[in-house]
Amino acid sequence: MILVNGAVSDTLGAADRGLAYGDGVFRTLAIRGGRPQSWTRHYHKLAWDCDAVSIPCPAEEVLRDELARLAAHEPGCAAKIIVTRGAGQRGYAPPSEVQPTRIVMSSALPRHPAEFVQSGVKVHLCSLRLGFQPALAGVKHLNRLENVLARAEWSDPDIAEGLLFDGEGNVIGGTMSNLFIVERDGLATPDLSRCGVAGVTRDRVIEAAASHRITCRVEQFGLGRVLQAQEVLLVNSLIGAWQVRALGDKAWARGTLVASVRQWLDEEID
Amino acid sequence: MILVNGAVSDTLGAADRGLAYGDGVFRTLAIRGGRPQSWTRHYHKLAWDCDAVSIPCPAEEVLRDELARLAAHEPGCAAKIIVTRGAGQRGYAPPSEVQPTRIVMSSALPRHPAEFVQSGVKVHLCSLRLGFQPALAGVKHLNRLENVLARAEWSDPDIAEGLLFDGEGNVIGGTMSNLFIVERDGLATPDLSRCGVAGVTRDRVIEAAASHRITCRVEQFGLGRVLQAQEVLLVNSLIGAWQVRALGDKAWARGTLVASVRQWLDEEID
Numbered sequence: 001m002i003l004v005n006g007a008v009s010d011t012l013g014a015a016d017r018g019l020a021y022g023d024g025v026f027r028t029l030a031i032r033g034g035r036p037q038s039w040t041r042h043y044h045k046l047a048w049d050c051d052a053v054s055i056p057c058p059a060e061e062v063l064r065d066e067l068a069r070l071a072a073h074e075p076g077c078a079a080k081i082i083v084t085r086g087a088g089q090r091g092y093a094p095p096s097e098v099q100p101t102r103i104v105m106s107s108a109l110p111r112h113p114a115e116f117v118q119s120g121v122k123v124h125l126c127s128l129r130l131g132f133q134p135a136l137a138g139v140k141h142l143n144r145l146e147n148v149l150a151r152a153e154w155s156d157p158d159i160a161e162g163l164l165f166d167g168e169g170n171v172i173g174g175t176m177s178n179l180f181i182v183e184r185d186g187l188a189t190p191d192l193s194r195c196g197v198a199g200v201t202r203d204r205v206i207e208a209a210a211s212h213r214i215t216c217r218v219e220q221f222g223l224g225r226v227l228q229a230q231e232v233l234l235v236n237s238l239i240g241a242w243q244v245r246a247l248g249d250k251a252w253a254r255g256t257l258v259a260s261v262r263q264w265l266d267e268e269i270d
Numbered sequence: 271m272i273l274v275n276g277a278v279s280d281t282l283g284a285a286d287r288g289l290a291y292g293d294g295v296f297r298t299l300a301i302r303g304g305r306p307q308s309w310t311r312h313y314h315k316l317a318w319d320c321d322a323v324s325i326p327c328p329a330e331e332v333l334r335d336e337l338a339r340l341a342a343h344e345p346g347c348a349a350k351i352i353v354t355r356g357a358g359q360r361g362y363a364p365p366s367e368v369q370p371t372r373i374v375m376s377s378a379l380p381r382h383p384a385e386f387v388q389s390g391v392k393v394h395l396c397s398l399r400l401g402f403q404p405a406l407a408g409v410k411h412l413n414r415l416e417n418v419l420a421r422a423e424w425s426d427p428d429i430a431e432g433l434l435f436d437g438e439g440n441v442i443g444g445t446m447s448n449l450f451i452v453e454r455d456g457l458a459t460p461d462l463s464r465c466g467v468a469g470v471t472r473d474r475v476i477e478a479a480a481s482h483r484i485t486c487r488v489e490q491f492g493l494g495r496v497l498q499a500q501e502v503l504l505v506n507s508l509i510g511a512w513q514v515r516a517l518g519d520k521a522w523a524r525g526t527l528v529a530s531v532r533q534w535l536d537e538e539i540d
Contacts, residue, residue, distance in 0.1 A: 004284060011284055012283075012289065014280050015375070016289070019289045019352070021414035022291070022413045022415055026290075090298070090348060094422050096425075103289075107359065131465075133401035133416065142289070142292055143291075143415045144293070145323065145413045147291065148291050148293050148355075148364065152363070
């Protein structure tokens with residue numbers, strides 16, 4: 001099901017700035033048992049991202065109602081919300097009065113092999129390096145060609161994700177997930193102030209760690225620390241948490257923190 | 271007039287990857303007297319850009335026919351061609367069989383004040399700094415949020431364009447144009463191997479300079495050299511060449527090379 005500005009439709013205006021320039025932002029979240037998961041956080045992040053690119057964010061109740069329509073139709077699905085700057089004349093200058101376009105659509109929840117959760121995942125080391133753009137860092141905007149190019153680096157279905165680095169060799173995350181490493185004295189996750197997408201599940205893990213009195217550092221680090229970590233975890237709103245089982249020649253035994261992280265993510269009442 | 275995959279339409283599939291990820295490329299060119307200007311060059315550049323992001327480029331004759339349909343309808347217009355990776359499932363992984371979407375659309379030629387050509391233009395110094403992404407540098411892809419944010423920095427209609435720099439202080443070009451500076455011993459234009467869009471008109475000026483035995487260096491330089499240049503020119507397929515009259519506190523008298531560049535651009539038979 002696709003709702004474009006509230007109406008069932010599978011098309012959108014060809015002059016939309018979302019197409020012309022990737023001039024918009026998006027969210028992907030799970031609907032399970034008819035209920036959007038972590039909706040308050042997702043809406044908060046959507047509003048934040050809209051603000052970062054100066055697009056008026058649709059009202060929370062409008063989007064909540066539209067998600068409810070998806071959920072009535074498909075109680076277990078992946079929901080995607082796109083908000084663009086709407087239709088525009090040719091040229092980069094934003095229209096003086098923006099009428100945002102909102103697209104709320106469902107698709108099947110991804111069906112990954114059960115072993116991805118049970119035994120962990122094999123990860124590709126991407127050769128593409130993310131560029132720095134502090135004005136857009138952290139924002140889940142529609143300019144995602146870097147992710148597309150990085151994801152195109154492998155086609156082996158046994159490889160679940162690719163690890164992305166910036167031009168200075170700092171690890172940033174997966175192509176579609178955020179990364180945590182487990183070290184002797186706590187967790188660490190990459191600083192995303194120059195590139196990358198700061199996901200809702202990343203925030204949830206950072207906060208849950210704090211509430212369980214586990215240190216979680218947000219900082220720059222490179223491949224060396226990833227390879228020496230006790231556990232490496234990938235998280236997002238659809239997969240929850242995966243442990244990395246193999247990265248190049250390096251293999252990890254099954255860890256213990258991944259189960260805790262999954263429990264933290266299950267516990268939260270939204 | 272908008273043609274989507276050859277059919278008159280003003281809509282596009284909401285699941286198109288052009289919208290989802292900016293997963294595509296585009297071209298803007300002038301149709302004058304019913305004839306697309308510099309079409310061979312534009313097609314060549316479109317094919318190059320498609321190749322850079324591994325999207326199959328539509329055949330030349332297909333696009334030429336579609337431009338002819340626009341031209342029959344509007345003999346003087348701006349034509350825009352968008353080629354995307356087509357519809358896709360959720361997720362960054364490109365479909366195994368890509369069916370590109372092509373959109374060919376016309377809009378009115380921009381009507382800039384006559385003084386922009388006669389006396390030159392006033393230019394804003396953008397504060398946004400372009401990020402480096404060698405994998406996409408030079409390509410006119412649909413990930414243009416940097417240009418949108420930069421263009422949103424001013425709304426004064428007397429300011430015709432904004433000048434963009436990279437994070438190291440090298441000038442890259444205008445938000446919608448390429449830049450040349452005129453110095454005592456020739457021309458120089460920014461090296462676009464790390465960011466920016468290498469336009470067709472830029473190529474034409476570089477080649478025309480060579481054929482007129484005028485040196486044109488393609489290299490890195492910063493604001494200092496721009497301010498000390500005898501003339502500063504902005505070029506693209508719709509505006510032709512504008513001389514910069516004012517940039518911050520710096521003002522330039524009317525130069526002489528801008529007229530030559532306009533003549534070079536008029537001379538070329540395509």
